[in-house]
Amino acid sequence: MPRLLAAFLTCVVSAVLATGAAFGIVAALDATPEQQNVPLVTFPDPPADGASSTPGPGSD
Template sequence: MLGWDTGPSRSREAAPAMSRLLAAALTVVVAALLALGAALGIVALLEATPEQPNTPLITYEQTDQGS
C-alpha cells in the first residue's frame, strides 16, 4: 500500500497552520489590548479637563421699575 503513507507530510502541514492560528490569536489579543488602552486613555483625558465656569456671556442690567 504505497499510496496511503501520509504520516510525515501531514505533520509538516500542521505546523504552519498552528503558527497561523497562534499568530491570529496573538493579533486579536494585541488589538484588544490596544483598544482597551485607547479607551482608558480617552476616559482619563476627559476626566482631566477642568470644569468650565458657567458664566453667562451677556448680562442685562436689572432696573427697579415697578409696573
C-alpha cells in the same frame, strides 16, 4: 498552527490596545478642568409691575 496562533495573538493584542486607548481617552477627558458657567450677556430685570416704561413696538 503557527498562523492560527499568530491570528489569535493579533486579536488579543488589538483588543488590549483598544481597551487601553479607551481608558486613556476617558482619563484625559476627566483630567481637563471644568469651564466656569458665566453668562456672556446679562439683561436687566424687568420692572416688578410687568409694565414697561418705554413703549414697545406696535404701541403707537
